[in-house]
Amino acid sequence: MEALKFLRPGRVAPFTRVTWPPPGQWLAAAAPPELCRSGVHALLPDVLATWIAQELWRVELDGGQELAPGIVVAARGRLLGRVQAWSDETAREFARACAAHARRHTRGLAAEYAADAAAAAEKGVAGDSATRVGYMAARAAEAMTPGGFAAERRWQSRWLADRLGVPTR
Amino acid sequence: MTLVDRHGPSMLRLARVYVRDRAVAEEVVQEAWLGVLRGIDRFEGRSSLRTWLLRIVANLARTRAVREAHSVPFSALAGAEDEEEGPSLPPDRFRGPDERWAGHWAVPPEPWNRPEDELLSGETLALIAAAIDALPERQRRVITLRDVEGCSAAEVCNVLELSETNQRVLLHRARTKVRQALDDYLTGSQDRDRP
Amino acid sequence: MSVPELTCEELVEVVTDYLEGGMPAERRLLFEEHLAFCEGCQTYLEQMRETIRLTGTLMEDDLEPSARDALLGVLRDWKRR
Numbered sequence: 001m002e003a004l005k006f007l008r009p010g011r012v013a014p015f016t017r018v019t020w021p022p023p024g025q026w027l028a029a030a031a032p033p034e035l036c037r038s039g040v041h042a043l044l045p046d047v048l049a050t051w052i053a054q055e056l057w058r059v060e061l062d063g064g065q066e067l068a069p070g071i072v073v074a075a076r077g078r079l080l081g082r083v084q085a086w087s088d089e090t091a092r093e094f095a096r097a098c099a100a101h102a103r104r105h106t107r108g109l110a111a112e113y114a115a116d117a118a119a120a121a122e123k124g125v126a127g128d129s130a131t132r133v134g135y136m137a138a139r140a141a142e143a144m145t146p147g148g149f150a151a152e153r154r155w156q157s158r159w160l161a162d163r164l165g166v167p168t169r
Numbered sequence: 170m171t172l173v174d175r176h177g178p179s180m181l182r183l184a185r186v187y188v189r190d191r192a193v194a195e196e197v198v199q200e201a202w203l204g205v206l207r208g209i210d211r212f213e214g215r216s217s218l219r220t221w222l223l224r225i226v227a228n229l230a231r232t233r234a235v236r237e238a239h240s241v242p243f244s245a246l247a248g249a250e251d252e253e254e255g256p257s258l259p260p261d262r263f264r265g266p267d268e269r270w271a272g273h274w275a276v277p278p279e280p281w282n283r284p285e286d287e288l289l290s291g292e293t294l295a296l297i298a299a300a301i302d303a304l305p306e307r308q309r310r311v312i313t314l315r316d317v318e319g320c321s322a323a324e325v326c327n328v329l330e331l332s333e334t335n336q337r338v339l340l341h342r343a344r345t346k347v348r349q350a351l352d353d354y355l356t357g358s359q360d361r362d363r364p
Numbered sequence: 365m366s367v368p369e370l371t372c373e374e375l376v377e378v379v380t381d382y383l384e385g386g387m388p389a390e391r392r393l394l395f396e397e398h399l400a401f402c403e404g405c406q407t408y409l410e411q412m413r414e415t416i417r418l419t420g421t422l423m424e425d426d427l428e429p430s431a432r433d434a435l436l437g438v439l440r441d442w443k444r445r
Contacts, residue, residue, distance in 0.1 A: 015396050036392035037385070051400050068393055112269055131401035142367055149367040256377065263373040272371025277404030278411060288418055297419055316419040322384065341380035348415040 001064045002080070003042035003072050004166065006053035011079070014053050020079055026062070028076040035067040040077035045168045046070040049156035052094075052131040056086035056164070070157075085164045091130040095121040097159055098130075101152075102137035105144050113140035173202070176219055179318050180226045183328075186310045187230035188237055197233050201226045216327055223314070223328045257345040281355045293354070300350035304343050311336055312343035370398045375405050379412055 007013060011020040020027055033039030042059045043051055047070030057079045064074035099121035102114035117136035123129060134156050141148030161168045180201060184194035204225055216224075264275045287293065301309055301317070310329055314320040320328070326336050370378075370391075375398060381387050382395050399405055 015399070035389040036396065037389060050397055053400070068389075071393075109269075116269070129403070132403075135401040139367075146366050256373075258373075258376055260373075263371070272373040274372045274402075274404035278407045280407050281411060281414065288414070289421060293418065294422060297415075298422060301419070312419070316416055317422050319420065337380060337384060337386065340384075341377075344380060344412060344415060345376075347419065348412055351415055351418070352411065 001061050001072065001074075003044060003059050003061055003064070003077075004048065004083070005042045005057045005059045005077075005079070006051050007055045007057060009054050011055065011057075014051075020057075023057075023079040023081055026076050026078045033065065033067070033073040033075055035071070035073060039073040039075060042072050042074070042077060044070045044072060045161040045166050046154060046157050048160045048164075048166075049094075049131075049134050049153050052091070052134070056083040057081065058083060083164055083166065090163060092121075093163065094156070094160060095130040095133040098134045098137040098156055101155065102140045105140050108143065110140045110143035113137075113143055176222050179219070180222060182313060182318065183223055183226050183310075184230045186306075186313050187227070187234040190237070193233065193237060194230070197226060197230045200229050204229070217324070220320075220324045220327050223320075223324075227328050227330075254342055257341075258349075278352065279356045281352075283355060293351070296350060296354050297347060300347045301343070304346060308339045308343035308346070311339040312347065315340055316344070368394060370394050372398075372402060372405050372408075375399075375402075376408060379409060382409075383412065383416075 005020075007020060011022075012018070013020065018027075027040060029039045031038035040059075040061060042061055042064070044066070050070075058081055059077050060080055061072060061074035061077040064072040064077075067073045099114070099118040102117045105111050105114045113136055117133050117140060120129060120133045120136060134153070138149045138152040138156070141152035145151075158168060160166075177198065180198045181194055184197040184201075185191065188194050188197060201222065205222065262274065262276050264270050264273050266272075281288075301312055304312065307329075311325060311331070314325045314328060315322070322333065322336060325331065326333055329336070331339070375395065378387070378391075378395070382392065387395065399409065
C-alpha cells in the first residue's frame with residue numbers, strides 16, 4: 001500500500017533515527033511489526049498534522065496494517081519520492097491557517113490558547129514550530145468542546161492533504 | 170592470560186564502585202580471581218562468564234566495603250544513598266499547574282550544538298567521570314555497568330541483585346544527574362572564550 | 365484535560381523507560397506524539413542520548429602493569445600449590 005512518511009533532514013526517521021535508504025530501496029525491520037516498537041511505520045493522510053517533520057515522502061509498504069488511527073505498520077517499506085510541495089514555506093502557511101482557524105474561538109481559555117497559537121504562527125519558523133501552532137489550535141478547540149482536539153487535528157490534516165495534493169481516504 | 174586482560178578492567182572498575190581506594194579494589198579483584206580458580210568447576214553456564222565474574226567481584230567488594238567502612242570518614246558515608254529523590258528537574262523549569270500550558274517547558278533546554286571533538290575531549294569526559302563519581306552508590310554502580318561497561322539490563326540485575334524496576338529507576342536518576350552536569354558545563358559558563 | 369497526553373514535565377520522568385523500550389505501545393505513541401510538536405523535549409531526549417553515548421566512551425581503566433604482574437604472580441603461586 002502507499003502511505004506517507006515525515007522524516008528529519010537526510011531521510012532520518014524522527015524517533016528511531018534510522019536513515020532510510022534512497023528511494024526505491026527496501027528498508028526491512030528486524031522484528032515483526034508491532035506498534036511503536038518494530039516495523040516500518042507510515043502515515044495515512046488523516047493524521048498528517050500530528051507528525052510533521054522537515055521532509056515529507058511518499059512510501060510504499062509491503063503489506064501493512066493500521067495499528068493505530070492513521071498509522072500503518074509493515075515488515076518493510078521503501079521511499080517513492082519527496083512531496084515537493086511540503087517546504088518551510090508551506091509549513092508557515094499551515095501554521096497561519098491553523099491560527100486563523102482558531103480565531104473562531106472568542107471566549108475563555110479557548111480564546112487564550114488561540115491567541116498563543118497566533119503568536120507562535122507569527123514567529124514564522126517552519127517544521128517543529130508549525131506543529132506547535134497546530135497543537136495549540138487543537139487544544140483551543142478542545143477547550144471549547146470535548147472532542148474538539150481530534151476534530152481540529154482532522155481539519156488540519158485535511159488542510160495539509162489538500163494543500164499538498166495528497167489524496168485523502 | 171587473556172581472561173585476565175579481557176575481564177580484568179571491568180572487574181576493577183566494578184570493585185572501585187564499592188571500595189573507592191584503588192589498591193583495595195585491586196586486592197578485591199585478586200581475591201575474585203583466586204575464588205574463580207578454586208571454584209571454576211562451579212561456573213554452570215547459566216549466565217555469561219563475564220556476568221559470573223562480575224557477580225563474584227560484586228559480592229567480595231560489598232563485603233570488603235563494609236569492612237573498610239569503619240575507617241571511612243562519616244562525611245563520606247553521609248552521601249551514601251538518597252532514597253527520597255524528588256523530580257528529575259526543578260519544578261520551575263515547567264509551567265505551574267495554574268498556568269496555561271501547565272507542565273510544558275517554562276525554560277526549555279538549550280541545544281548543546283558542540284563540535285564532536287569538544288564533546289569527546291578530555292575535559293568533557295573528565296566531567297562525566299566526576300559526575301558519575303559524585304552519584305549515590307547504587308546509582309553509580311548501575312550507570313557504570315550499563316553505560317560505561319555496556320552490560321545489558323538483565324546482566325546488571327543479575328550482578329547487582331536488583332529487580333528490573335529498581336535497576337531502571339537507579340539508571341534514570343543517574344543519567345538525569347550526569348546529563349545535568351554536562352548541561353551545566355556545556356551551556357552554563359558565561360565567561361568562556363567562544364570563538 | 366480530556367485528551368490523553370504527556371506533558372513535558374511527565375516526559376522528562378519517563379525518558380529512560382522510553383529509551384529502554386519499557387513502555388506499552390499506547391504510551392510510546394503518546395510520548396512520540398508529544399515529541400513531534402515539542403522542540404524542548406526533542407532537545408532533552410537528544411541530550412540524554414548524547415549523555416549515554418559520551419559515557420560509553422570513557423576510557424578503559426586498564427590494569428596498570430604493576431597490578432597486572434601482582435595478579436599474575438598471585439595466580440602463579442596458587443598454581444604451584
